[in-house]
Amino acid sequence: MLSGVYFILIVIIGGSGGVTRYGHLTASLFLFYLVSNSLTGGVKSVTAGQRLILNTAFPRMMLPISATVIAFFKFIPTLFVFMIMRTVLGLPFGWEMLWSIPIILIALIFSLGVAILISTINVYFRDIASFLPYLTRTFLYLSPILYEASDLKPQLRIIEHFNPLFSILESWSLSIVHSQTPNLSSMLISLAWALGVLLIGTYFFLSREREFAVRL
């Protein structure tokens, strides 16, 4: 339903539509919401687990990990929905669609990294969750969801250097919507962002984990 609303919006503003555009919009939204749900679920995962943390010894990283797992389980049914939708829309099938599997893995790694990072930050600044809707909306508009990456003017392509989701979503759309092999450099950039965020988030979490029981 949300993709339908956005589609109407881009047709009204941009004047262009088409089944491929709608398929791209829907598929990109689904993957974007995997990351977004992991972020919104992860932000309060540690603070909400206050009683567990204060009274039980267990690996605290299970809390943001469980938020990401929940987001992934919410994402899986959307894949089935999209497969049905792309069949109805008449989008081409091909073996190149299998590239979507490593892209999902990269998106999962990135989602896990942001969940771990944001859950730690929230322990020290409890109002960080209030900023999340603005953050996710910003990334929604800066990512190739409402538009395709190929439609961006060369001067605006600078966005992809600062948006970790840009390359992931570009590769995702190429594989799952257009049945084309994604650009290897895009995939490597996506992987680098995902691993970087995961490493930074994990390091930050583990370095602060000792304090959780006394900060909560």
Added chain:
Amino acid sequence: MQNLSLTYTTAIQRKPTLKARAKALGRGTKQTRVVHALENVNLDVTYGQVLGVIGTNGAGKSSLMRTIAGIIPPTSGRIEVFGSVSTLLALGIGFNPALSGRANVLLGGLAAGMSRKDIEEHFDEIAEFSELGEAIDAPMRTYSSGMYARLGFSVAATVQPDILIVDEALSTGDAHFKEKSFNKIKELRSEDRALILVSHAMATLREICNDVAWLHKGKLVNRGNPNEIIDAYQDFLHLGKSSVIDEDL
């Protein structure tokens, strides 16, 4: 435990925010404070001992229990723990009020470190001990505090650890529950288990414990015979003998 110390920094505000931190930076006010919870505590507990830990509020009793349980790492010193540790620091850990008592037995058991198979094997025992009857299938949000405490304790008491730490978790609940949990704690005393009990109920400690340690402002003041240590503690607080002191109200 050798020369155990615990010092940590905690926020002054209960819920620190980015906005408050930005304001504080502008005004130059402090947002955190340093707490010296434990200082050079030396304590050994062997199997067969039932150690009571007493002290005023803020003495460091709960901090000591959490450090032994591995929940808070010490700042300095050494802790060596031989055997499995189970904690009863609060009742109903891992419980979800929206779910039934039956489902929460599974959740609570898993949170306590039991396997699914163990929980299923002990379920009847847990349900019987809790005395909930048919209410075990009702959502826990409909339970009274006494019912909640009974189920929480039933789950926790089923775990048979080598070291059991109880931190004032039994001070809630009605008189029947207190008596039942008191008897269960007495049953758990054995030569192959160590119990560490934090309580303000002096009569309970005199009856159950064979050793008592007195903490004050993070330091171990004394340790020894329960009656002697408790009498010394009560003299220190200038308290006479009364039922208010002996039992949790």
